[in-house]
Amino acid sequence: MKAVLSAVTAYLPEKVLTNQEISTFLDTSDEWILTRTGIRERRIFDRLQTDLKSSDIAAEVALKLLRMQNLDPLKIDVIILGSMYPDFVFPSTACVVQGMIGAHNALAFDITAACGFIPLAIQQGDMMIRAGQAKNVLIIGAELSSRVVDWTDRNTCVLFGDGAGALLLTSVDDSDPRGVIASTLKSDGRFTSILQLKKDEVDQAHFLEMDGKSVFKIAVNEMADSVKETLNKAGLQEKDIDWLIPHQANIRILDATAKKLGLPAEKLIVNVDRYGNTSSASIPIALMEAVESGKIKQGDLIALVAVGGGMNWGCNLIRY
Numbered sequence: 001m002k003a004v005l006s007a008v009t010a011y012l013p014e015k016v017l018t019n020q021e022i023s024t025f026l027d028t029s030d031e032w033i034l035t036r037t038g039i040r041e042r043r044i045f046d047r048l049q050t051d052l053k054s055s056d057i058a059a060e061v062a063l064k065l066l067r068m069q070n071l072d073p074l075k076i077d078v079i080i081l082g083s084m085y086p087d088f089v090f091p092s093t094a095c096v097v098q099g100m101i102g103a104h105n106a107l108a109f110d111i112t113a114a115c116g117f118i119p120l121a122i123q124q125g126d127m128m129i130r131a132g133q134a135k136n137v138l139i140i141g142a143e144l145s146s147r148v149v150d151w152t153d154r155n156t157c158v159l160f161g162d163g164a165g166a167l168l169l170t171s172v173d174d175s176d177p178r179g180v181i182a183s184t185l186k187s188d189g190r191f192t193s194i195l196q197l198k199k200d201e202v203d204q205a206h207f208l209e210m211d212g213k214s215v216f217k218i219a220v221n222e223m224a225d226s227v228k229e230t231l232n233k234a235g236l237q238e239k240d241i242d243w244l245i246p247h248q249a250n251i252r253i254l255d256a257t258a259k260k261l262g263l264p265a266e267k268l269i270v271n272v273d274r275y276g277n278t279s280s281a282s283i284p285i286a287l288m289e290a291v292e293s294g295k296i297k298q299g300d301l302i303a304l305v306a307v308g309g310g311m312n313w314g315c316n317l318i319r320y
């Protein structure tokens with residue numbers, strides 16, 4: 001048996017926050033943000049909705065996917081969830097969501113890898129399906145980034161956006177031409193301090209702290225190498241890739257990664273301009289748009305690649 005990517009969807013807040021709006025309360029400008037990051041706007045959930053939790057938006061996107069697939073929640077075997085802002089340290093947000101959507105037969109757990117979540121989750125789901133332990137694996141990235149960024153820190157808050165995305169991996173026979181072909185994952189704990197979610201000692205509020213330049217360098221070097229290593233494992237080459245879908249962090253990181261791989265701009269999926277960095281949800285959101293617009297077609301070879309807090313990075317090669 002092997003795993004195919006059988007569905008993808010997203011759930012995004014309606015409220016658009018433009019660079020222009022941010023520059024009304026912060027010492028920044030549309031020009032600075034756009035040229036340094038490629039971001040024009042991002043979505044954010046209503047700040048007055050103070051009781052909104054990551055599990056709420058995760059359950060929303062999960063139910064949307066189940067409705068789309070007409071899939072009984074009891075048929076979900078595994079739920080893997082990523083979020084920079086889990087509801088609790090424990091129980092896992094995946095367990096909270098399992099209860100909310102009635103997926104009572106599922107094993108549910110979180111992976112803490114921030115923006116590096118998707119390659120890890122897909123590789124875990126793929127392994128469980130190959131081992132015969134699961135038929136349907138639901139992967140959810142759910143981000144309330146606007147609740148954890150420091151809105152007085154122009155180095156970080158302009159980069160992030162809210163949103164949730166979900167993927168479904170389904171078990172199929174080996175004869176199926178589709179499927180997850182290979183994955184590569186790496187962690188490097190020497191870089192724990194360059195991207196962190198901290199707690200203020202006085203008011204206990206969370207805030208995101210980042211050494212942007214160091215993260216930038218690691219992202220550019222490791223994402224391209226990760227794709228190369230995965231292609232190597234699969235006996236494929238850069239020219240075989242139909243679509244590169246990187247974690248949407250910064251247009252300069254995306255362009256540099258595509259360039260290092262010798263891929264033309266037309267093969268790069270980009271939506272960071274409209275959503276900013278939605279962390280664990282960014283690849284599902286980009287994938288959904290590329291599928292819905294008809295760019296990605298059945299049989300295409302797609303490379304998903306991400307880097308995130310840890311640092312963690314990785315790639316999945318998938319025949320769609």
Ligand SMILES: CC(C)(COP(=O)(O)OP(=O)(O)OC[C@H]1O[C@@H](n2cnc3c(N)ncnc32)[C@H](O)[C@@H]1OP(=O)(O)O)[C@@H](O)C(=O)NCCC(=O)NCCS
Nearest residue numbers: 028029032036115154155158212213215216249250307308
């Ligand atoms: C954060 C990032 C956009 C900064 O871009 P950069 O070209 O490296 O910019 P620098 O850090 O050199 O900052 C240049 C100047 O702009 C200023 N600046 C930072 N944010 C600013 C903002 N929003 N508006 C205006 N000026 C800003 C800095 O204070 C600095 O000023 P100084 O030279 O007077 O000290 C870039 O490093 C980046 O994208 N890093 C990766 C971040 C990321 O993707 N994180 C998540 C990964 S999962």
